[in-house]
Amino acid sequence: MIENILDRYRRKVRVRIPATTSNLGPGFDALGMALKLYNEIEVSWLKEHGEAHTEIEGEGFAHLPRGEKNPIVQAFRLLLPKTRFPWALRFRMRNRIPLGRGLGSSAAARLGGLLSAAALRDFKDAAVADMVAQAVALEGHPDNVIPAFHGGLCVSIWDGEHGGAGRHPVWLRLKIPKDLGVVVCLPDYEVSTEKARKLLPAKVPLKDAVHNVQRIALLIGALERGELGLLRTAMDDLLHQPYRRPLMRGMEAVIAAAVKAGAFGAALSGAGPSVLALTLRGPKQAKIGREMQKAFFRSGVESRYLALDVEPSGARIEIET
Numbered sequence: 001m002i003e004n005i006l007d008r009y010r011r012k013v014r015v016r017i018p019a020t021t022s023n024l025g026p027g028f029d030a031l032g033m034a035l036k037l038y039n040e041i042e043v044s045w046l047k048e049h050g051e052a053h054t055e056i057e058g059e060g061f062a063h064l065p066r067g068e069k070n071p072i073v074q075a076f077r078l079l080l081p082k083t084r085f086p087w088a089l090r091f092r093m094r095n096r097i098p099l100g101r102g103l104g105s106s107a108a109a110r111l112g113g114l115l116s117a118a119a120l121r122d123f124k125d126a127a128v129a130d131m132v133a134q135a136v137a138l139e140g141h142p143d144n145v146i147p148a149f150h151g152g153l154c155v156s157i158w159d160g161e162h163g164g165a166g167r168h169p170v171w172l173r174l175k176i177p178k179d180l181g182v183v184v185c186l187p188d189y190e191v192s193t194e195k196a197r198k199l200l201p202a203k204v205p206l207k208d209a210v211h212n213v214q215r216i217a218l219l220i221g222a223l224e225r226g227e228l229g230l231l232r233t234a235m236d237d238l239l240h241q242p243y244r245r246p247l248m249r250g251m252e253a254v255i256a257a258a259v260k261a262g263a264f265g266a267a268l269s270g271a272g273p274s275v276l277a278l279t280l281r282g283p284k285q286a287k288i289g290r291e292m293q294k295a296f297f298r299s300g301v302e303s304r305y306l307a308l309d310v311e312p313s314g315a316r317i318e319i320e321t
């Protein structure tokens, strides 16, 4: 019986999904950028009935749920449910994306689970675009899933009726300078996106909305034209960062320290608590990272930093026949 299945399905697939930093200050739920830091998932059938086997290496090793409760397996099961596919599967996960730090780990898990299931089906009745849309629907906002899949800096919209089945992502990859470098400083505490979103108000003053509309337009233009001196002004935000402050110990001091150390601009990475700084690739990344760490430390928070490049191509799928 398992042989029959294997005739119609691929035996083994590997999926690599990059980390993402979203919002970039004013682009709340709209802007996101893929980074060269990846989670890798390898999925293969086992010749027996039973639960999914999960082997986890790296981030989340100590506390991520195993087996069918694992978030990657749960996303995978949306396409290949256990009731219809009782054969056990082996999931090997090599996690490099820190959890709960604003680097798109949940988007990577959801997208990775769905894409690996679709790839095992050889994409029959499981178009890639539908998997991406489903991952966005699970997330509730498109700004991590879209750049994780397409790479680079993307603007994305979750279009259509609110809550309606016809919603779909509309996206565009934006032009950015080739030598753009990223520093992300990660405090030693986690904040769930859900918790960080609960702090946001249902309504904001018109002047604050205008503040962000002006800055997001400036940010996109400044990156496209290489006018990086404008980023400091362009990355300021009034729509989410001020409301999230109570959960983000050190945020403002770290943003200020990054700019003082020479970053073009800095902001909360996604829903935080990490702080993202934009600079040029090279030794300046380490200098900025160290100053950000010191600022977290002065706020009583231990941290580490990652000097990263932009991932230009997004998710990668390999199929073994």
Ligand code: HSE
Residues within 6 Å of the ligand: 022, 023, 028, 029, 030, 102, 104, 141, 143, 144, 193, 196, 197, 240, 270, 271
């Ligand atoms: N735009 C989302 C937020 C990103 O700020 O809540 C969360 O990953």
